[in-house]
Amino acid sequence: MSENKFKTTSGIEIKETYSYKSDREEKPGEFPFTRGIQKDMYRGRLWTMRQYAGFSTAEESNKRYHYLLSQGTMGLSVAFDLPTQIGYDSDHEMAEGEVGKVGVAIDSLADMEILFEGIKLEEITTSMTINASASVLLAMYIALAKRQGADLKKISGTIQNDILKEYAARGTYIFPPRPSMRLITDVFEYCSKEVPKWNTISISGYHIREAGSNAVQELAFTLSNGKAYLKAALEKGLDINVFAKRLSFFFNCHNNFFEEIAKFRAARRMWAKITLELGATDPKAQMLRFHTQTGGSTLTAQQPLNNIVRVTNQAMAAVLGGTQSLHTNGFDEALSLPTEAAAKIALRTQQVIAFESGITDTVDPLAGSYFVESLTDEIEKAAWDYIEKIDDMGGSVVAIEQGYIQQEIAEASYRYQIEIEEGSRVIVGVNKFAQSVEGITETMEIDDAVGKMQTAKLNKLRSERNNEAVMRALEDLRVAAQSDKNLMPYILTAVECYATLGEICNTLREIFGEY
Template identity: 60%
Template sequence: MSDPVAATNLGEDSGSTGPANEGKRSWTERLVSPALGRHPERRQSFTSTSGVDIDRLYTPEDAAGQDYARDLGYPGEFPFTRGIQPTMYRGRFWTMRQYAGFGTAEETNTRFKLLLEAGQTGLSTAFDLPTQMGFDSDHSMAMGEVGRVGVAIDSVDDMRTLLDGIPLDRVSTSMTINATASILLAFYIAVADERGIDRKSLSGTIQNDILKEYIARGTYVFPVEPSLRMITDIFAFCHAEVPRWNTISISGYHIREAGATAAQEIAFTFANAMEYVARALDAGLPIDKFAPRLSFFFASHNDLFEEVAKFRAARRLYARLMRERFGAGDEAAKLRFHTQTGGVTLQAQQPLNNVVRVTVQAMAAALGGTQSLHTNGYDEALSLPTAAAATLALRTQQVLAYESGIGDTVDPLAGSYYVESLTDALEEKARGYLDRIEEIGGAAEAIAYMQEEIHRAAYEFQIAVENGDKTIVGVNKFKGQEEKLDLGQPDFSALEQSQRTKLAGIKAGRDDAEVRARLEAVRAAARGTENLMPRIVDAAKAMVTLGEISDALRAEWGVYRPV
């Protein structure tokens, strides 16, 4: 794999002459060599997904360069390697936030209530592709896609239905939305205003991370510069109006889903973060005011120890970057993140095996100190998750939290020679990528570079699976009889027609002159420098649709075309 940092050598030939390594050499000669003669190791070399060489055995020499105060510190203190809260899960567990978005707003609301009754502590919403791409359900581009990979939200009326019976002043809501994040947030605020809920009591997150869409995911709409302007408008608006709202969830998850390694996930996510922070500063926002509301979103995959080390390295690297580059205070340097188990790791073959994969990944996230967690349903490689699969995924978190003892002490793997060495190695490799991105000119200029690195990593992983170097149980090894699952999928054709009929009724019953006026106000703000969010909220309250607002912005800004 092309890598600006050579694989870190953690092997026994590191050149160290400490007493632990003298003993290790003696142990190798006396015990390991004869054992290898009888039973050779499974492979000639062992590496992590990020290309870090994995030694046979780790000793104190492998962590000898660490300074406890500088590199680890205490939980809740810079550099936050061991966690951003002093007591972590001894105070309260991570937020158990299951991702749900199912066809219509009515169906998704039902799923929300089922999950809340089952003990979920926060909502997380998936939207269908037309909603993500700024098209109403009656647009030709939406045909065949309405409600298929999430919920269809065309107007504030759909948002009312989605949130019916949900106490918005007590339940935190996350929305995985990017190019149209401002519009979905406006719908949410409009519903809260209708209910008389103080905006200052609303809490939640919008993903709002457009750079990773250009790099890895593809649900972009507008060109880079106006998209970045919209993000800083949201920062400023929420700082004044919705101060408990997390205005961006900078996503490594989708970068990882596209094929990135753990080290690339850290580096490319932070490259994007540094770009957003710089843009916010240019817009006049003080670092210690807006940065504490930045949040992050990471994947958790199957390599348990690498994932734990990744989260620890990410916390430390982020704190150091924020202090080195921007002079951020401690609160602004804390890496607060949500984790989702790896969708790309789920397999359609023998899908019940996915229960085990999700458990390992959830354990890595908790051992790594996540603030909230979503666990995937075992059937998600085949369909939207069924209610039974979603409930079992939530129960997986609950068993880990309440029965495993995983949260009884803070950062339980700290001091492991292996984990500390791997933490150091991942931070070093991530810094190498970041240095390269800085040479190119920052994340907005380095989109093609990051895409190429992700594509190469994904290709090399797939080749390893196909030639058997990487084992996927039930796929290229231990194949057996396939399980038959009842997926219970809806009639998407009927769902789409129902959504279009509802939308036609909304458009027929509103004040067309007011709609035109609200849309012109949005366009005027887009042409100038006025903060767009108040204009979009006003449009939402006048029943202007998501597609119409998006079209108004497209008319002023155009659309993004990949190079």
């Protein structure tokens, strides 16, 4: 971006940063990063405009990816269907009625090849929202990159890989907490050597918030989970100055504009202190980098076009809070997966903010606001109180095993719902300004025939692949799972001979058990 762009419409020059008198004179790009992780923030480089998409078959999702890329999206974000998320092939009885419904069905490397057909993995960044089966889907992505002839040292993207929030808030887990933590640290270790630009975990507050937590709980529980991952990696003997650089976070942006901005500023400051306490000395290992998604649970089925305003409000808060990457929800998502038209207006919302609003012209525009600075401090203090309580219990894993975090989220969710029902919290078009005709008819429908199509593909795959090689690879994985070896190379070998997701996960179920 050229310097002459940073002026108001009246021609007033906009400075890179503004300060106010306070006890601490903080600069962007410096510890504790309250004001942003880069000195020049969006003046130097905009956030990644990443649209979350995936539905039906790999073929259909591939078409949507090409469409989004043609419309100016800067990174892909893959939504997987429920069977894929919990390690079942599409022809498993547990998958019936769910194939391709809330994301794309990926059963094997063959599906991954179709999903990214015509897209060079070396030239884009990809985020994959997958947790319990993350190691398998990441292995498929790496295998595909190798087939494309890509330099694995240049492949970049993010795998969510955050199992603790699944136990606390979301529910798509397979194995018990401790073997799950082993798989996560195996990914950390493998990628630090083989795929060094890959973000090996996206520690997610998003789903904690969607389950009903408030902003302080989202922040506290997410950072507490992050702390547990840091400690698990340290126990494995990994160097915090290496692996902490590849951790990223995933936050929700809800309706309360200033609270959300303050939450993001407090998050950076708190994570910098947590990493420092655990031995991180490299500033890049102390930085909290995060992706934001606007709040799915804030979208209403009533008067759905109002959701465009909600999404805009939330997206602006995320940008003012200093996000590195952003997904904006489609206005119709309370009714169905987003239509192409809804996906486009969601992307255009980001582009209007980036190129027309002027809020990207200076770093941390709300710094020095008495309200925002005070709110940042208050949110931080309330979040530390939670983290100290969880630490006293023995950390996040213990707090989850004892049901403490789940109970806190449930109580906050209940209070929020009561406020809506009593009318003390206004939701426009729901409990105030309601109308009888909603005025939207077109929604996205997923055909149940997708399950049959995936089953036919699986039958063909199993008849054509080298089944002896598959059995050998699965046996090697089974033996390795009983030792303390890193499992990623074994999973990658199985994937490359077209073992299915379900076959790999079932092999691990035999050793680790189910939760």
